[in-house]
Amino acid sequence: MSYIKDTLFSLSASYASGKVSEASEFAFDELSKYLECVKSDKNMSFYGVMKGESDYTLMLDAHIDEVAFTVTNIDDNGFLTVANCGGIDLRTLPAKQVLIHGKQKIKGVFISTPPHLLDGEQTFDDISKIKIDTCLGAKDLISPGDIVTYDIKPCELSYGRVTGKSLDDRAGVTCLIELGKRLKGKKLPINVCFSVVDGEELGMRGAIPATFDISPDEAVAIDVTFGISPDVTSDEGGYLGKGAMIGVSPILDKSVTDKLNTIAFDNDIPYQNEVMGGKTGTDSDVISVSKNGVKTGLISIPLRNMHNDCEIIDLKDLESTCDILERYILSGGVKNA
Amino acid sequence: MLKTLKSLCLIDATSGDETAVREFICKEVKDFCECSTDNLGNLICFKKGKKTPNKKIMLDAHMDEVGLIIKAITPDGYLKFQTVGGIDTSVMLSRRVLIENEINGVIGCKPVHLSSADERKKLPKEENLYIDIGASSRQEAQELVSVGDRAVICSEYIENGDKIISKALDDRIGCAVLIDLIKNYDEYDFYGVFSVQEEVGARGAKVATFGINPDSAIVLEGTTAADIADVPSDKTVCVLGNGVAVSFMDKGAVYYRPYYDFALNSNIKCQPKSAVAGGNNSSVIHLSRDGVKTVALSVPCRYIHSACSVADKNDILSARELCEYMINAIADGSIE
Helix, strand or coil, X not given: CHHHHHHHHHHHHCCCECCECHHHHHHHHHHCCCCCEEECCCCCCEEEEECCCCCCEEEEEEXXXXXXXXXXXXXXXXXXXXXXXXXXXXXXXXXXXXXXXXXXEEEEEECCCCXXXXXXXXXXXXXXXXXXXXXXXXXXXXXXXXXXXXCCCCEECCCCEEEECCHHHHHHHHHHHHHHHHHCCCCCCCEEEXXXXXXXXXXXXXHHHHHHHHCCCEEEEEEEEEECECCECCCCCECCCCCEEEEECCCCCHHHHHHHHHHHXXXXXXXXXXXXXXXXXXXHHHHCCCCCCCEEEEEXXXXXXXXXXXXXXXXXXXXXXXXXXXXXXXXXXXXXX | CHHHHHHXXXXXXXXXXXXXXXXXXXXXXXXXXXXXXXXXXXXXXXXXXXXXXXXXXXXXXXXXXXXXXXXXXXXXXCEEEEEEXXXXXXXXXXXXXXXXXXXXXXXXXXXXXXXXXXHHHCCCCHHHCCEECCCCCHHXXXXXXXXXXXXXXXXXXXXXXXXXXXXXXXXXXXXXXXXXXXXXCCCECEEEEEEXXXXXXXXXXXXXXXXHCCCEEEEEEEEECCCCCCCCHHHCCCCCCCCEEECCECCCCECCHHHHHHHHCCCCCEEECCCCCCCCCHHHHCCCCCCCXXXXXXXXXXXXXXXXXXXXXXHHHHHHHHHHHHHHHHHCCCCC
């Protein structure tokens, strides 16, 4: 468990959005301990293949990018206007610490309007009104287009839960790395491609070219989904700590879904089902329609406070995800289904 | 002084629970003054100078900071809380907190994907917020946390050029300045009060002032600065880097005008606090017994009462310098 936690913490503590790629570099180096990885020349996506005994290829997908911001303007006093890259709840921003990835890394803080300036209730409908205070007249260090990320290190909560930024989807990337470690040196019935992609938060734009390049026969995306909390009902999400959520949706391949469920059930691995009426909001939406179609499944890790810098997951759910997928791969996916 | 400020800011001490700060300050000043702790927890210091002025001069800085108090644990193991002092909901939403210096928690927030357009525009009600510590049941939570426990919103202590970003700048800045005066100023006798419970109604300063019975008081504080993007200059209250702010009036006090004028006419960098807003321990100090001539010297802080408030080092130095200047002037009779 500690390897999973350490890997997740290293990934959460580093950054990846737009031109900022350090989390991707960490994941590349870590996964390269177990298989040979190849970088994409177009973005920070990369992949590596573990050879099996047949030509059939199963692709595992997780995204490395995180929700972030990009600088659109810098005023003379060092206040930045930003646009969001991915879905952000503006109400959570005032007085929040961020890291500006300019010529050097600069810590800044979103402004918080003092009560005496508010006429009545504060409304949050325009991110351009919530500037970032750089506390510097840092015009020479920051340029439009620079990336701004949340700035917080992950930490442990109680009872096996952890909190941090970008657990969406570093949790999924952590599972890929853990699976690389578990499968190294094992006799595999099929090829397994580990695909770590960019751009999910901006419309799955990393998985599209990656899947095209890899041309898999089958794929499973690993992402996160809503965890039940006082703000999220059991209709809207899954329980933390009760296992990986195997996706059930018309856009997912039924044979993949069924086999994932069967493996979890037969092996007493904790799991839950996440049922969706159509698109899943994950890379599996685009992977499944790549080229002439890919049989695609989805496993999601329940996560609270999604897209905030205080996301929470239960490490047991990562363990369950890896346990299911390890057995799924060793049994050949749906090659013979 | 700035090194001490960092240590002070990193201590967690919400109103009514100031022991950790008091112990730190005690260690710092005990070799330089006589000090004692009163019934409410105020640390009262008497600094003997070379000369004893005719007037009894009291300096005040408060030790407490705003925070949270746990008031209930839900059946699902979440903690319900109330704020201790005034904290905006927007600076609490989706923050990490530390409970009793030990237990990590998070103030949760509904995922943006599941919020309606209306929900996304308006802040949730404070009573709907909760802390998530990882527990799944009341029993699990109770093993770690008790009702009545305190929490603070976590922050780093960051120095960006001349600026400092931290929680609790209000009023550990005042504490740092007062510690420095006790250590390094010895012209005239003065009383230094490190007071408790300012954020919950200036309660500590009330009893400390009664006990000391001063003629004059200088209150060392932090005050709101709105010198941020898109705010017109008549609404900024004060500006970081323009020196310590001197108040003529706020929601709690009308200040002794000759002190205000004298401070602004000094050659030390300072600015008027150009709004009748906020309040501090002066509200109770200036009304103690038969009245106390009071001046407030406040260091401008952006985003005050958040975990990322911002102050300028130069303003802290100017507060230190102006405070010494005022003690001398009051003590030697330059101002009556």
